[in-house]
Amino acid sequence: MGSVSTRKIKPRKSPSVKPNFCSDGGQSGGLVENWQELAIAKLGEEVRSNRALRVFLDSCVKCGACTDKCHYFLGDGDPLNMPVARQDLIRGVYRRYFTAAGKFFPKFVGALDLTESLLEDWSTYYYQCSECRRCSVYCPFGIDTAEITMVGRSILDAVGIRQNYIHTVLDNVNRVGNNLGMIGAAIADTLEGLEEDVLEETGVNVKFPLDDTDADVLLLVPSADLFAEPHVDGLIGCAKIFHQQGIRWTLSTEASEAANFALFIGDDEKMQQMTRHVRDTALKLGVKQVLVGECGHAWRVASSYWPDITGNGLTADFETLHICEFTYDLLRKNRLQLDRSVHNNKVITFHDSCNVARGSRMGEYPRDVYRIPRALLQAACDNFVDMAPDTICEHTFCCGGGGGLLTDELMEVRVSGASPRVSALEDVIANQGVTHMAAICAICKSQFRSVLPKFDLDMNMIVSLHQIVGDAVVLNSET
Amino acid sequence: MSATFAILFYLAGLILICGIVWKVLSYARIPVRYLLPIAPAPQSSGGVALRILREALFFESLFKANKWTWLFGWIFHYALLVVLLRHLFFVTWSIEPWVVMLFFPGDVAAWLMIGSLLGLLGRRIFVDRVRYISTVSDYAMLILILLIGITGVVLRYRVPVDIMATREFTLGLMKFDLTDLPRNVVLYLHLASVVALVAVFPFSKLIHFPGYFFSPSHNQKYPTAKMKDLSR
Incomplete structure (x- = not known):
């Protein structure tokens, strides 16, 4: 793959590119008031009803096989465009609220509180994934970032962050x-x-x-x-x-x-x-x-x-x-x-x-x-x-x-x-x-x-x- | 000390078994709603079995992804297997000749295991992408297994331990008839790290072992098209 420009991490772009979101969602045209509670509840619902998601969130060993496979990462070197890093935006939250290790030792296992700035990252990086599954071809466990992106987007939708283009369509x-x-x-x-x-x-x-x-x-x-x-x-x-x-x-x-x-x-x-x-x-x-x-x-x-x-x-x-x-x-x-x-x-x-x-x-x-x-x-x-x-x-x-x-x-x-x-x-x-x-x-x-x-x-x-x-x-x- | 280790072993074993059973049952209970295999996907159950075997035995996808990670990862897993087989000596009721024959390959495998772990640790530290995605627990896991390997090698070559007495102890554990564990700090360290590894297994990324078999990406198949002839 000699033709591809980068496999090294570059600094994250700031501000990073985001899609336009609908202005009709939520109470004041955006994030709903009890968004955190809603988002965590929705994630809980998903991990209890979607085996693929649960297995994918649990099984990643951070081997790094996927890290240089995403076309967006190869294009811009943004570390959060590495598939595993993109997954970790949700995996961290799953660990924090739904696993023993994340409840008791959050720092140790990379568990993340669902803060507004993390939600910002979701709304950026789950819309810099085209759900193309290229990374999953190289994953030893077949972890499919597309599934995780879909769940991320569905949670964003539930809290009032709805991407304009998709919803217009x-x-x-x-x-x-x-x-x-x-x-x-x-x-x-x-x-x-x-x-x-x-x-x-x-x-x-x-x-x-x-x-x-x-x-x-x-x-x-x-x-x-x-x-x-x-x-x-x-x-x-x-x-x-x-x-x-x-x-x-x-x-x-x-x-x-x-x-x-x-x-x-x-x-x-x-x-x-x-x-x-x-x-x-x-x-x-x-x-x-x-x-x-x-x-x-x-x-x-x-x-x-x-x-x-x-x-x-x-x-x-x-x-x-x-x-x-x-x-x-x-x-x-x-x-x-x-x-x-x-x-x-x-x-x-x-x-x-x-x-x-x-x-x-x-x-x-x-x-x-x-x-x-x-x-x-x-x-x-x-x-x-x-x-x-x-x-x-x-x-x-x-x-x-x-x-x-x-x-x-x-x-x-x-x-x-x-x-x-x-x-x-x-x-x-x-x-x-x-x-x-x-x-x-x-x-x-x-x-x-x-x-x-x-x-x-x-x-x-x-x-x-x-x-x-x-x-x-x-x-x-x-x- | 013998009693302490006995309790720790029972406890860790219980956590391991219950934890894995609980995890596996929870995976099995959650539905897979759609067809999610990664193409090119097999179209028969035999094909699925073959795909899973290739992945589980040869780490085929990882091989496509990154040769160094594959090399270190593959060597580590097989070396670990051989090392574990060598330890059958401590849990078989009689001393079987074939178990004794595993001593030499086991000794070699121990070195390979340590070497490959160092390789994996090196990647985690020196490859910027892998460093970025690593959490403390990822390093801790590697270091814990390294500790098991290194203390094992030290027991083998530098601070010899009475293996017959150790064997009596482990067989005693299995018969609920406790005997004395040889007094040896390195052995204590070796066993304590094994206990720790066994106990965290169900709560950590080590769950990838049973977890993999539930991955719809590899365990599903596509139906085959039957084409009707409509042209005239």
Whole structure:
């Protein structure tokens, strides 16, 4: 990992970068009066009801394996961005109030009183963690900082410190059904526009059906796919594949959001509510399959949380697949007709999105989650290269904007967090002439589009995987 | 002194057993709400067993993380195991030849154990990241185990102790039939630090030993996808 800038601790930044918080929480627009009591009670509730948290808080031996693995630490050297130090902000409180050692010998075991300044650190550093789980790959006990960050955020929420960006998104979902607050008419309008664009460009009438009750397949995309660049090109790619294969598919105005930001703040209730909403819509439409589009944490939620939220009913009523699993199945059966020559002038690399690479599965074998996206890119383009081995697959670096950090006021953190990934990218640009980096996550794509220019790289380097595949799809004339 | 140590041993043993049972039961009682394995995760129970074995026996993740910590940590744990096996001499009713055969490997392991502990202590002191995350108890734990190791080596080479009499004492403990512990300050120190280690086990980070097996990151599996054919 020679390309990464620092593994040494630097002084803590002061003041450190914080997200904006909602002004409507609590009694005076912020911290509630009995916050300390509430926070400790909530932590107690969590350690008594969440085995992962309890085991993670107890088991850490402070071996230091994780200390140089977080992209935010590698970017800025802030000691509290070392995963174990970030965990210790809660571990110390757990020890102080819930363990014998911390009650009787707090100094000796590093137990911490929950003071207002410690809560400040929580609200800073639990929002400088993208819940990407990279550290947990190296932990001998699999201690997962993401779980601890989620709990930290849920406690902050309970005492009135609610991060503005995540809650704005959640309010949109609640009100309209998607993160961006796009109403049904706007979606229909956008899709019509896409049909015209594709017709103009290819001369083929590729459909973008909406709320089609005859459909076999519901495509559940992150709402960014409906308009943002390069996300929308991925959606177009999917539509071309469906068209070529003659598959009856649809998007939905009801379930117009794959993302589930409730995961980021450990809000079980909201996460379950959104999941049930998708399930109900799929049942109403009567589809046989739900395909989850290019959104990292959406696939984590779908593959890891849906079955437990809805019981086995979900898998009994319809199948849930990742869009890459779906496309790969076509490829494997030699059904995809691709013209690779369209990409002759490109050299493509792949950014494994953290939530997919470390929090989900694909296909039939454990490593299919890395193999399938690469197989798709290699099928569509002759020139594919991987970045350094310690920066891909389970070792992948987060883009720097995941976990609810994709907001402007955190730009400084986002840029420094992106730097480990970008230096790996710069290596393959310099040595292997890479021109494009494909991703399968809406947050990754938005983040790289914003931060690549800060490293003097072209924002158009970042592309959707299904854009690369879709561009190579050979379209039959009218069907 | 013999009576004091006898009481301490019984007490520490009781704390250890009750503490671990209590911890394990409390872990087992708390639910895991979702699938939380760290990918790439196995998709069969055999795969899960293999993953846990690789971690428990070879410290696979730690190996990926940091070669020095892995080296010192791995040597320490295995050396400790061999040293513990060497001490079977003190708790087996008859003197088994295979236990006596463990004397020499045990002696070597004691040195390896001390060396690796010094390595771990060195990392804690000299690597700024590890120093930052260390609390007093982290140093204390290393020093306590070092003390056990060093007093053990001193008893072996410098201040010999009547091991047959010591054996009588430990077997006596097991039969609730107390005999005299040899008078030896180093032995007292050795035993006192062992008692301390055993007693703090359930309340300290040493609980990582049973705790690890409850980590959903490594003990869960993903279901395998079954793909329906919808293209026509």
